Amino acid sequence: MSLAFxxxxxxxxxxxxxxxxxxxxxxxxxxxxLTLAGVPPISANATSSIVQFPGYITSTLAYVSELRQIWKSAVVLALISAVGALGGALFLISLSNPTFRDMVPWLLLAATAVFAAGPWLRPKAAGESHAASPLGIAMQAATSFYGGFFGAGMGIMMLASLGLASGGSYHRMNALKNFLSIVIAAVAIAVFTAAGAVSWLHAVIMVPAVALGGWAGVSLAKRAPQALLRWLVVAAGTGLAIYYFVTG
Incomplete structure (x- = not known):
């Protein structure tokens, strides 16, 4: 691998x-x-799951007190999420790289659209927790399947599904989202590792970089113009989708 990559x-x-x-x-x-560095699409997706995992853990630790208040809902939704993630990860590794490569630009466009619509999809902060609705549970299962399969934009989708599945304040739902992201990623990582789909060399390079970025990002979070950053991410997602359409 070259120094440039x-x-x-x-x-x-x-x-x-x-x-x-x-x-x-x-x-x-x-x-x-990862894909620009020449990693095959399925391996790039699997490796990206590894790379993002430490951030899910640190984000969850910041919400321990909120999770203690809703641990019963967290356990139920974790079981549902584990099953959904297992299905999504197994579906991914059942595909060939060319098949998944053809799906990537469409997945990126869909995830980018969900990410752009995030402020409208997020539940409002007010409200109390409620019994999980069948629709909310079904949405969480579908979101978990997507998370195990691809994952980009999963957080926004999960906040929307958790609004139906559990309700409560925004911070409680965000705490659940971070915790369930660990469950979904852990299941997917186990499947990807067993299937030999992870590029560990690339992961070793990126994991400390993500950790450093997360640490630096905390100090910027209160000062950065989040609307600008959101649209930069949307531009990156759209650009990548166009790139995969053109090069496909």
Whole structure:
């Protein structure tokens, strides 16, 4: 691997950590950089899951007190999420790289649209927790399947589904989202690792970069113009989709 590609992966990982800490959407950058570095699409997707995993853990630790208040809902939704993620990950590795490559631009466009619509999809902060509705549980299962399969834009989709599945304040739902992201990613990583789909060399380069970016992003979160960062991520997702359409 050339120094240029090592630098590309490190910078993409660092920026991914920053934007995840501030606005979300870092998967667009890690997946894009890995494919540009020549990693096959399925392996790039699997490796991106590894790269993002530490950030899910640190984000969840910041919400331990909120999770303690809703641990019963968290356990139920974790079981549902694990099953959904398992199905999505198994579906991914059942595909060939060319088949998945043909799906990538459409997945990126869909995830970019969801990400752009994030402010309208997020539930309002007010409200109390409620019994999970069948629709909310079904949406969480579908979101988990998507997360195990691809993952970009999963956080926004999950906040919307959790509004139906559990309700409650925004911070409680965000705490659930971060915790369930660990579950979904852990299941997917186990499947991808067993299938030999992870490029560990690329992961080793990007994991510390994402961690550094996440640490730096915390200090920027309160000062950065989040609307600008959101649209930069949307531009990156749209650009990647166009790139895969053109080169496909």
């Amino acid at each position: 090592i630098a590309l992966l490190f910078v993409a990982g660092f920026l991914s950590g920053v934007v995840n800490a501030i606005a979300g959407g870092g998967t667009f950058l890690t997946f894009g950089a």
